[in-house]
Amino acid sequence: EVQLVESGGGLVKPGGSLRLSCAASGFTFSSYSMNWVRQAPGKGLEWVSSISSSSSYIYYADSVKGRFTISRDNAKNSLYLQMNSLRAEDTAVYYCARDFLLYCSGGSCYSEEGYFDLWGRGTLVTVSS
Amino acid sequence: SYELTQPPSVSVSPGQTARITCSGDALPKKYAYWYQQKSGQAPVLVIYEDSKRPSGIPERFSGSSSGTMATLTISGAQVEDEADYYCYSTDSSGNHIWVFGGGTKLTVL
Numbered sequence: 001e002v003q004l005v006e007s008g009g010g011l012v013k014p015g016g017s018l019r020l021s022c023a024a025s026g027f028t029f030s031s032y033s034m035n036w037v038r039q040a041p042g043k044g045l046e047w048v049s050s051i052s053s054s055s056s057y058i059y060y061a062d063s064v065k066g067r068f069t070i071s072r073d074n075a076k077n078s079l080y081l082q083m084n085s086l087r088a089e090d091t092a093v094y095y096c097a098r099d100f101l102l103y104c105s106g107g108s109c110y111s112e113e114g115y116f117d118l119w120g121r122g123t124l125v126t127v128s129s
Numbered sequence: 130s131y132e133l134t135q136p137p138s139v140s141v142s143p144g145q146t147a148r149i150t151c152s153g154d155a156l157p158k159k160y161a162y163w164y165q166q167k168s169g170q171a172p173v174l175v176i177y178e179d180s181k182r183p184s185g186i187p188e189r190f191s192g193s194s195s196g197t198m199a200t201l202t203i204s205g206a207q208v209e210d211e212a213d214y215y216c217y218s219t220d221s222s223g224n225h226i227w228v229f230g231g232g233t234k235l236t237v238l
Contacts, residue, residue: 116164
């Protein structure tokens with residue numbers, strides 16, 4: 001089955017750290033760019049970070065730049081988000097999402113930014129003392 | 130920072146046409162994407178590249194863009210279309226910073 005499953009969420013104190021994981025299955029993970037998107041309780045969606053298939057290109061929202069680090073292990077079919085210096089406003093459900101694959105050529109794969117064609121169910125991160 | 134502006138809510142009766150707008154300075158140059166999120170579920174893409182519909186999305190969903198405004202149109206809205214809708218796009222800086230609009234709650238009753 002094609003799916004993404006997030007894990008690693010939980011309760012953490014302000015200033016603390018947490019590492020989220022997203023396990024991919026049912027597709028060639030190494031071909032796809034991936035993203036983290038979050039949603040605070042009762043609020044809207046917020047793009048957090050993206051990483052290209054080979055980790056060559058990494059981008060962050062201004063709200064997390066310098067505190068969060070996205071990474072991936074294609075051998076383990078896994079995406080990660082290391083979150084440091086956590087704040088109350090980081091409290092949210094964190095989703096991993098896959099970019100739509102346009103094509104692969106010459107050993108490189110190209111995805112369409114903005115087009116999330118597969119989402120996980122999310123993992124809740126609560127930052128509170 | 131870049132912002133996309135949506136109305137907080139839109140309400141229509143079943144069978145009517147619902148229009149949800151999204152305003153952003155870079156939309157003349159950048160595509161808009163639209164996501165539907167039903168309560169307690171992950172989002173689903175309903176429109177990409179301003180006006181294209183992914184496979185499996187009903188034909189009643191359409192999109193358009195003109196100037197600094199993108200519009201999601203649901204023609205003949207159904208009760209099951211009741212959800213939050215988010216536009217999604219990037220600014221024109223080339224920094225690959227993406228933003229969602231604030232979301233629009235569509236009520237069909």
